[in-house]
Amino acid sequence: MPLAFNAQETIWQKVYLKLGFTQETIWQKVYLKLGFTQDELNAHFAGPAFLAWGRMGNMRGWGGPQPDSWYTGQLALQHQILTRMRAFGMIPVLPAFAGHVPNGITRIFPNANFTRLSDWGKFDDQYCCTYFLEPSDPAFQIIGKAFIEAQMDEYNGTEHIYNGDLFNEMLPSIGDPTYLASCSKAVYDAIVAGDKDGIWLMQGWLFKKTAFWDRDRVKAYVQGVPQGKMIILDLQAENRPVYSRTDSFFGQPFIWCMLHNFGGNDGLYGMLDAINEGPFEGMKFADSTMIGTGLTPEGILQNEVVYALSTDVSWRENPVNVTQWLTDYIHSRYNYVSDKINHAWYLLQGSVYNCTDDHESHNKMEIVVRPKIKHLDPYIWYNWTQVADAWALMVQAAPDVINSTLFKYDFVDVGRQVLQDLAHIYYNNLTAAYHAKSVDKAMTYGKKMTDLLMDMDTLLCSDSHWLVGTWIEAAKALGTNDAVSDGYTAMFRFTLACRNMDRSSKGLRNQ
Numbered sequence: 001m002p003l004a005f006n007a008q009e010t011i012w013q014k015v016y017l018k019l020g021f022t023q024e025t026i027w028q029k030v031y032l033k034l035g036f037t038q039d040e041l042n043a044h045f046a047g048p049a050f051l052a053w054g055r056m057g058n059m060r061g062w063g064g065p066q067p068d069s070w071y072t073g074q075l076a077l078q079h080q081i082l083t084r085m086r087a088f089g090m091i092p093v094l095p096a097f098a099g100h101v102p103n104g105i106t107r108i109f110p111n112a113n114f115t116r117l118s119d120w121g122k123f124d125d126q127y128c129c130t131y132f133l134e135p136s137d138p139a140f141q142i143i144g145k146a147f148i149e150a151q152m153d154e155y156n157g158t159e160h161i162y163n164g165d166l167f168n169e170m171l172p173s174i175g176d177p178t179y180l181a182s183c184s185k186a187v188y189d190a191i192v193a194g195d196k197d198g199i200w201l202m203q204g205w206l207f208k209k210t211a212f213w214d215r216d217r218v219k220a221y222v223q224g225v226p227q228g229k230m231i232i233l234d235l236q237a238e239n240r241p242v243y244s245r246t247d248s249f250f251g252q253p254f255i256w257c258m259l260h261n262f263g264g265n266d267g268l269y270g271m272l273d274a275i276n277e278g279p280f281e282g283m284k285f286a287d288s289t290m291i292g293t294g295l296t297p298e299g300i301l302q303n304e305v306v307y308a309l310s311t312d313v314s315w316r317e318n319p320v321n322v323t324q325w326l327t328d329y330i331h332s333r334y335n336y337v338s339d340k341i342n343h344a345w346y347l348l349q350g351s352v353y354n355c356t357d358d359h360e361s362h363n364k365m366e367i368v369v370r371p372k373i374k375h376l377d378p379y380i381w382y383n384w385t386q387v388a389d390a391w392a393l394m395v396q397a398a399p400d401v402i403n404s405t406l407f408k409y410d411f412v413d414v415g416r417q418v419l420q421d422l423a424h425i426y427y428n429n430l431t432a433a434y435h436a437k438s439v440d441k442a443m444t445y446g447k448k449m450t451d452l453l454m455d456m457d458t459l460l461c462s463d464s465h466w467l468v469g470t471w472i473e474a475a476k477a478l479g480t481n482d483a484v485s486d487g488y489t490a491m492f493r494f495t496l497a498c499r500n501m502d503r504s505s506k507g508l509r510n511q
Contacts, residue, residue: 016089016090016091016292017090017091017093017161017201017255017292017294018085018090018091018092018093019092019093019163020078020081020082020085020092020093020094021055021093021094021095021163022074022075022077022078022081023055023078023094023095024045024051024066024071024074025071025072025074025075025078026075026147026150026151026154027041027045027147028041028071029150030143030146030147030150031102031104033146034108034142034143034146035104035107035108036102036104036108037104040102040103040104041065041102042061042064042065042066043060043061043064043065043102043103043126044060044061044101044102044103044130045060045061045064045065045066046059046060046061046062046063046064047062047063047064047066047491048063048066048070048478048488048491049063049491049492049494049495050062050063050491050495053120053121055095055100056098056100056165056168057098057099057100057117057130057132057166057168057170058117058120058121058130058168058169058170059120059121059123059127059128059130060100060102060127060128060130060131061126061127062123062127063491063494067480067484069480069484070478070484073478075154078155079155082155091159091161092158092159092161093159093161093162093163093201094151094155094158094159094161094162094163095147095151095162095163095164096144096147096148096162096163096164096187096190096191096198096200097140097143097144097147097148097164097187097190098164098165098166098187099132099133099134099135099140099166099187100117100130100131100132100133101114101130101131101132101133101143102131103131105131105133105139106131109137109139112133112134112137112139113133113134113136113137114131114132114133114134114137115131115132115134115173116129116130116131116132117129117130117131117132117170118170118171120169120170132166135166135182135183135185135186135187136182136186140186140190141186141189141190141193143190144186144187144189144190144191144193144194145190145193145194146194147190147194148162148190148191148193148194148195148198149194152194152195158195160195160197160198160199161198161199161201161231162191162195162198162199162200162201163200163201163202163203164187164200164202165202165203165205165206166183166187166206167206168203168205168206169205169206169209171209171212172212175212175217177216177217177219177220177221178220180217180220180221180224181220181221181223181224182224183221183224184200184221184222184224184225184230185224185225187200187225188200188224188225188226188229188230198229199229199230199231200225200229200230200231201230201231201232201233202230202231202232202233203232203233203235203296204232204233204234204235204242204249204254205233205235205236207242207246208236208240208242215245215246218246218249218250219246219250222246222249222250222252223250223251223252225252227251227252228252228253230252230253231252231253231254231255231291232249232252232253232254232255233254233255233257233294233296234249234254234255234256234257234282235257235259235296236257236258236259236296237256237257237258237278237282238258238259238260238271238274238275238278239259239271239274239358239360241256241278241282243256243282243285243288243289243290244285247286247287248285248286248287248288248289248290249289251287251289252289253289253290253291254289254290254291255290255291255292255293255294256278256279256282256290256292256293256294257293257294257295257296258275258278258293258294258295258296258297258306258310259296259297259298260295260297260303260306260307260310260361261297261298261299261300261302261303261361262298262299262360262361262362263298263299263362264298264299264300264301264302265299265302265361265362265363266302266363266413266416267302267361267363267365267417267420268303268348268352268353268387268413268414268417269303269306269352269353269355269359269360269361270303270305270306270352270353270354270355271353271354271355271356272305272306272309272322272326272349272353272354273322273354273356274356275306275309275310275313276309276313276319276320276322277319279293279313279314280318280319292314293310293313293314295307295310295311301465302413303361305326305329305353306353308329309322309325309329312325322349323346323349326345326346326349327342327345330342330345333404333406333407333410334401334404334406334407335404336400336401336404336407338397338400338401340393340394340396340397341393341394341397341401341407343390343393344389344390344391344393344394344397344414345390347386347387347389347390347393348386348387348390348414350386351382351383351384351386351387351390352382352386352387352417354382355381355382356381357381359379359380359381362379363379363420364379365378365379365420365421365423365424366423366424366427367420367423367453367456372431373431373434373435374431375428375431375432376424376427376428376431378421378424380421380424384418384421384422387414387417387418387421388418388421388422390414391411391414391415391417391418394407394410394411394414395411398411408462408463409463409465412459412460412462412463412465412466415459416456416459416460416466419452419455419456419459420456422452423449423452423453426445426448426449426452427445427449429441429445429448430442430445430446430448430449433445468496471492472489472492472493475488475489475491475492476488476489
C-alpha cells in the first residue's frame with residue numbers, strides 16, 4: 001500500500017494502539033542469516049496485494065516474488081510509519097513469530113518437527129499448505145527470538161507489544177488442550193526471549209470456529225500465557241462477540257472491536273445501535289477484563305458514519321441518542337442544515353444502517369457476483385425502498401449543498417446502493433424470463449440490467465473517490481521501473497475479481 005494511504009490511515013484512526021506490520025525485510029535479514037536462500041524466501045512471501053494472508057500462513061508465495069527494490073521500499077515505509085505513530089503518541093504493534101516458515105526449514109533444521117497447514121484457499125501445492133514449525137520444537141524459540149531482536153535493533157527499540165496468529169481460519173492439527181496451551185506458551189516465550197517486557201496481542205477470530213474451539217480449548221490456549229501478558233482482540237464484537245461465551249476470555253485482557261467491513265467491500269452497511277451499546281455491555285459484563293475498544297475492518301474508505309460513531313462512543317461514559325447524534329454528525333459533515341437531508345439520514349438510520357441479524361458486510365449482490373442462470377435471494381436486511389426514498393430526498397436537497405465534497409460523496413454512494421438493489425429485481429426477472437423461455441421479457445430485462453450498469457458507471461464517474469484509476473496509479477507509482485509497475489498494477493487488477501486460481505473448477509474463484 002502506498003505511503004500516502006498509510007499516512008492517511010494513521011491520522012484518521014487517532015488511536016493509541018495500531019499495527020505497524022510491515023515486516024518482510026526484517027524476515028529476509030533473519031532468514032538469510034539463518035541460512036535460508038532468497039529463492040526459498042521468494043517461494044514463501046506473498047505479493048503486495050496478499051500480504052495479510054501470507055503473514056498469517058493462509059497462503060505462501062502467491063503474487064510473488066518481489067524485486068529487491070520492494071524490500072528496500074518496505075523497510076523505508078516501516079520507518080516512516082513508526083516515526084509518525086510515535087510522534088502521535090501511538091503504540092506500534094509489531095509482528096511476532098507464529099510458526100509459519102519457508103520450506104527451506106527442512107534443510108536448515110533437518111530434525112525439526114513441522115507440519116503443513118490446511119488448504120485454506122484451494123490453491124495448488126506451490127501456494128498452499130504453509131510449513132508450520134511446531135511450537136514445541138527448539139527451532140521455534142531460535143527463530144522467534146532472532147526476529148524480535150532484529151526488530152529492536154532496526155527500530156531503536158520497540159513498545160513491547162507484538163502480534164502473531166498461528167491458526168487464522170485454520171484448525172490446529174491436535175485438539176488436546178495441553179497441546180494448545182503449549183502452542184500459545186511457545187509464542188509468548190519466544191517474544192520475551194527477545195524482549196523481556198513483551199506482551200502478545202492476538203486476534204480472537206480463530207475462536208469463531210466453535211465446533212473446534214469449545215470452552216476447554218479456548219481456556220487452555222489463552223491461559224498458556226501468564227495472566228495479563230496477552231491481549232485479545234474480540235474482532236467482531238459488534239455482531240458476534242466471543243468474550244460473552246468465554247467468561248471474558250478466562251481473565252485475559254481483551255479489546256472490544258468493531259470489524260464491520262470484509263474485503264474492502266463498497267456497500268452501505270452498519271449496526272449503529274449495536275456499535276452504540278455494545279462497548280458498554282462489554283464493560284458491564286460480569287468480571288469483565290475489557291480494556292478498550294478498537295476498529296478492525298478489512299477495508300476502510302467506506303461507510304464513514306459507522307466509524308465516526310464507533311470512535312465517538314469510545315470517548316463516552318454512556319451510549320448516545322443515535323438519532324440526535326446523527327443529526328449533529330450530518331450538520332458537521334456538510335456544514336449545512338436541511339430537513340430533507342435530516343430525513344434522508346433518518347431513513348438510512350432505520351434501514352441499511354440498522355442491521356440486527358447475521359448479515360455482514362459481504363457485498364453479494366448481482367452486480368458483483370458471477371452471473372448464474374437461477375433465482376438469487378437478495379443479500380438485504382432492510383427495506384430497500386427506504387434507501388431509494390432517502391436518495392430522492394438527497395436529490396431534492398442537492399442544489400443547495402452540492403458544493404460540499406462530503407455530500408457529493410454520500411450522494412453518489414447512496415445512489416449506487418439504490419441501483420445495486422434495483423439490479424436484484426431486474427436480474428431475477430431476467431432469469432425468470434429465461435426459464436420461462438420468454439424471449440421478449442428476457443430481452444426487456446436484459447436491457448434494463450445493462451442500462452442500469454451503465455447508469456451506475458456514469459454515477460460513479462462523477463466523483464473522483466470512486467475511480468479505480470486512483471488505485472491503479474497508486475500501485476503503478478510503487479514501481480521503480482516499468483516492469484515492476486506493470487506487475488503491481490496487474491496484481492491490483494487481479495484482486496478486484498478473484499483471490500486465486502481454483503483448480504477444482506478450472507477457473508477464477510470469485511470472492
